[in-house]
Amino acid sequence: MLAVAGSADAVRETILVIEDEEDLREVVTYNLKREGYRVVATGSGLEGLKKACDEAPDLVLLDLMLPDLDGLEICRRLRLDPLTARLPVIMVTAKGEESDVVLGLGIGADDYVAKPFSPRELVARVKAVLRRGPVRSEDGPAERVVQGPLVVDSSRHEALLDGEPVSLTATEFRLLHFLASHPGRVFTRDQLLRRVLGEQVVLVDRNIDVHVRSIRQKLGRHRTLVETVRGVGYRFQDV
Numbered sequence: 001m002l003a004v005a006g007s008a009d010a011v012r013e014t015i016l017v018i019e020d021e022e023d024l025r026e027v028v029t030y031n032l033k034r035e036g037y038r039v040v041a042t043g044s045g046l047e048g049l050k051k052a053c054d055e056a057p058d059l060v061l062l063d064l065m066l067p068d069l070d071g072l073e074i075c076r077r078l079r080l081d082p083l084t085a086r087l088p089v090i091m092v093t094a095k096g097e098e099s100d101v102v103l104g105l106g107i108g109a110d111d112y113v114a115k116p117f118s119p120r121e122l123v124a125r126v127k128a129v130l131r132r133g134p135v136r137s138e139d140g141p142a143e144r145v146v147q148g149p150l151v152v153d154s155s156r157h158e159a160l161l162d163g164e165p166v167s168l169t170a171t172e173f174r175l176l177h178f179l180a181s182h183p184g185r186v187f188t189r190d191q192l193l194r195r196v197l198g199e200q201v202v203l204v205d206r207n208i209d210v211h212v213r214s215i216r217q218k219l220g221r222h223r224t225l226v227e228t229v230r231g232v233g234y235r236f237q238d239v
């Protein structure tokens with residue numbers, strides 16, 4: 001975040017809202033502005049794409065169902081353009097669009113909120129994604145990750161829970177380290193397969209659920225650290 005010289009006020013980030021439902025667009029705009037964000041809003045996908053370049057937003061709230069260009073296509077185009085390739089995108093979805101969420105996360109959206117959502121929930125998501133910054137998860141995770149009671153240290157190949165070592169298989173270790181490195185972020189099974197098990201093609205069980213189940217067993221009372229996002233995938237709790 002940039003600070004204005006001589007002023008205690010920080011320049012807040014710009015949020016681009018692409019949403020064709022006018023009422024919702026206004027509510028979202030109002031609530032983001034109240035939080036101090038600069039908001040640029042449009043009901044058109046094509047115009048949204050243009051504004052994503054012209055207005056240099058820090059984050060895009062992207063409705064998936066738009067009259068002219070659907071949200072997934074917009075997300076795809078944003079990722080292809082070097083100007084917007086790293087721009088954080090939160091998809092806004094309707095109930096029952098879980099398969100679109102899976103697709104969207106697969107092409108690089110950062111998160112999603114499902115309608116109906118409360119303004120408070122939306123603002124929390126926006127803040128969380130902005131906090132993660134424009135650095136995409138393609139950048140390697142830190143070697144030592146601390147999340148609540150859990151420490152995962154890849155340099156020592158050691159996982160500690162409440163200070164006690166946890167015995168994990170190599171695959172479980174990689175999976176847990178990856179998830180814990182991206183708290184609050186949802187990953188599809190396919191993403192986890194590619195990102196975590198990518199190089200271990202033949203030797204391991206490619207069923208992510210099996211590994212997650214085993215990890216949870218070993219986390220015992222902290223098993224809820226690894227959350228199931230129904231119809232989508234898995235997420236490490238943002239503790």
Ligand code: CA
Pocket residue numbers: 019020021063064065066
């Ligand atoms: Ca819509």
